[in-house]
Amino acid sequence: xxxxxxxxxxxxxxxxxxxxxxxxxxxxxxxxxxxxxxxxxxxxxxxxxxxxxxxxxxxxxxxxxxxxxxxxxxxxxxxxxxxxxxxxxxxxxxxxxxxxxxxxxxxxxxxxxxxxxxxxxxxxxxxxxxxxxxxxxxxxxxxxxxxxxxxxxxxxxxxxxxxxxxxxxxxxxxxxxxxxxxxxxxxxxxxxxxxxxxxxxxxxxxxxxxxxxxxxxxxxxxxxxxxxxxxxxxxxxxxxxxxxxxxxxxxx
Ligand code: FPP
Numbered sequence: 001x002x003x004x005x006x007x008x009x010x011x012x013x014x015x016x017x018x019x020x021x022x023x024x025x026x027x028x029x030x031x032x033x034x035x036x037x038x039x040x041x042x043x044x045x046x047x048x049x050x051x052x053x054x055x056x057x058x059x060x061x062x063x064x065x066x067x068x069x070x071x072x073x074x075x076x077x078x079x080x081x082x083x084x085x086x087x088x089x090x091x092x093x094x095x096x097x098x099x100x101x102x103x104x105x106x107x108x109x110x111x112x113x114x115x116x117x118x119x120x121x122x123x124x125x126x127x128x129x130x131x132x133x134x135x136x137x138x139x140x141x142x143x144x145x146x147x148x149x150x151x152x153x154x155x156x157x158x159x160x161x162x163x164x165x166x167x168x169x170x171x172x173x174x175x176x177x178x179x180x181x182x183x184x185x186x187x188x189x190x191x192x193x194x195x196x197x198x199x200x201x202x203x204x205x206x207x208x209x210x211x212x213x214x215x216x217x218x219x220x221x222x223x224x225x226x227x228x229x230x231x232x233x234x235x236x237x238x239x240x241x242x243x244x245x246x247x248x249x250x251x252x
């Protein structure tokens with residue numbers, strides 16, 4: 001009770017500090033710390049992932065409300081297949097369930113849901129749900145939620161290089177025309193603006209193969225909070241810190 005009052009106060013203070021005319025356009029989130037959150041409470045890791053999925057819904061709704069345009073979240077990496085089989089299966093079930101619910105809960109709030117990553121590695125059941133959710137929300141005009149699934153930054157670059165090479169081979173693209181814009185266009189994220197800020201909770205200080213091409217000039221924000229505990233006040237704190245950064249993009 002005391003904790004929730006403290007949080008509300010923190011949020012109220014942060015709400016006043018943020019400049020809503022200079023919000024980051026695109027926020028990336030590495031939703032880390034679910035396992036440790038569960039362990040701390042004597043719960044199975046799957047309970048942490050479930051709590052993390054609930055947090056995602058809350059954070060997406062909050063960001064949509066304050067005017068953030070794009071959120072990209074890291075839900076399952078190309079390396080996460082190394083986890084115990086039951087954890088992978090639970091995560092896949094949770095993702096499918098999340099997409100089913102999000103279609104209505106977030107879709108009705110005008111959110112566009114897109115999946116980025118290598119869909120070939122996923123089960124046909126989850127692919128069917130992905131197609132359905134994307135189709136149901138594609139004409140919405142609100143916040144775009146990119147869910148990175150079976151995603152790896154290096155895998156994405158390999159995929160883009162293969163596509164470009166094949167276009168060159170079939171004379172659809174000149175070697176001289178390969179530039180940053182072309183490469184970005186072939187990333188899973190397509191032509192959307194690069195993330196302005198990437199948030200990683202849980203105390204780890206690395207990108208872990210997330211948005212490697214897109215994060216060349218992204219601001220990074222780390223926090224020791226586990227993802228299931230991440231609140232709108234934490235989001236506002238990240239945005240407030242971001243607004244104090246001096247982004248020079250290599251200039252002076
Ligand atoms: C990293 O935390 C998190 C993941 C590998 C999965 C993230 C998934 C969710 C938040 C829920 C499902 C997502 C959606 C979109 C419904 P970890 O498990 O490695 O935590 P740890 O480092 O504390 O062990």
